[in-house]
Amino acid sequence: MTAISEGSTPAFREFYQLFAEKVYNTALSYAQHQQDAEEISQEVFLRIHKYAGNFKGQSSLNTWVYRITVNASLDFIKRRNKRSFGAWNQAAIETPDFVHPGVLLEKKEMAGAMYKAIETLPDSQKTAFILSFLEDLPRQEVAHIMDLSLKAVESLLQRAKQNLRKKLGNMYDQRVKSRQGKSN
Amino acid sequence: MEQDKDKWVEEAMSSLEGLERLSPPSHLLDEIEKEIGRRQPLSLRQRLLVAAAVAGLLLLNGWAVVGTNASQDPLAVEQSTDETASYLPNYQIYE
Numbered sequence: 654m655t656a657i658s659e660g661s662t663p664a665f666r667e668f669y670q671l672f673a674e675k676v677y678n679t680a681l682s683y684a685q686h687q688q689d690a691e692e693i694s695q696e697v698f699l700r701i702h703k704y705a706g707n708f709k710g711q712s713s714l715n716t717w718v719y720r721i722t723v724n725a726s727l728d729f730i731k732r733r734n735k736r737s738f739g740a741w742n743q744a745a746i747e748t749p750d751f752v753h754p755g756v757l758l759e760k761k762e763m764a765g766a767m768y769k770a771i772e773t774l775p776d777s778q779k780t781a782f783i784l785s786f787l788e789d790l791p792r793q794e795v796a797h798i799m800d801l802s803l804k805a806v807e808s809l810l811q812r813a814k815q816n817l818r819k820k821l822g823n824m825y826d827q828r829v830k831s832r833q834g835k836s837n
Numbered sequence: 838m839e840q841d842k843d844k845w846v847e848e849a850m851s852s853l854e855g856l857e858r859l860s861p862p863s864h865l866l867d868e869i870e871k872e873i874g875r876r877q878p879l880s881l882r883q884r885l886l887v888a889a890a891v892a893g894l895l896l897l898n899g900w901a902v903v904g905t906n907a908s909q910d911p912l913a914v915e916q917s918t919d920e921t922a923s924y925l926p927n928y929q930i931y932e
Contacts, residue, residue, distance in 0.1 A: 662870070669866055677861035694861055698869045699876070755857030763845075763852035770849075787853060814850070821846045 658706035683726035685751035
């Protein structure tokens with residue numbers, strides 16, 4: 654990190670190779686849009702380059718990078734929502750369902766519904782869920798990243814799952830209704 | 838009906854398990870490095886060059902303003918009138 658803060662390009666490139674995939678995939682889980690995930694990743698690495706000298710090793714490098722990624726993703730989504738709210742045309746507000754390129758074909762529809770449900774979670778539940786289940790991080794590390802106790806993270810995950818089941822249940826009901834409407 | 842719903846919900850809940858990890862696009866690092874270069878603060882040498890250029894422009898500007906004022910000096914106009922007058926007798930040959 655010292656080398657990066659002193660402007661070493663090889664050190665920065667090595668760091669990028671180590672963390673780019675984690676940053677990009679986390680950003681993609683939040684943004685649910687590949688171009689937006691690129692923009693967030695760019696912002697994350699710019700912040701890392703700028704603040705490399707501030708890293709004192711109080712947390713692990715992994716925790717530090719994830720913390721920056723989570724903050725950059727949440728900031729980006731807030732800005733995007735503001736833009737959509739201010740947009741006059743409805744097309745800008747209604748974005749199509751996200752289909753993750755890594756999802757198996759037979760799971761695409763359900764995964765789309767799942768992403769839609771994740772999007773509606775409050776930020777803290779969303780972060781706990783993404784880091785625990787999509788990034789597959791140990792609960793203790795999620796707690797470090799979110800600066801919370803292990804118990805608090807477990808409680809967030811429980812509420813996130815409850816909310817997701819509720820949202821997915823509503824989506825299922827809507828699907829059934831719309832199918833019945835079409836057949837009548 | 839309710840059983841179908843529960844099954845669908847549980848299947849959706851596990852639909853993201855074992856999701857394939859994606860690699861960021863190859864051009865991303867280039868873009869980041871370009872942006873870093875653009876955001877880098879100016880070095881001392883570059884700052885001195887900019888300061889010298891600004892000072893030079895200000896001096897030129899000041900010199901131009903002084904020069905314009907001097908040419909609009911009434912005394913200078915009078916003098917030029919006098920110079921014209923000195924040539925006037927020569928035109929009288931056409932009368």
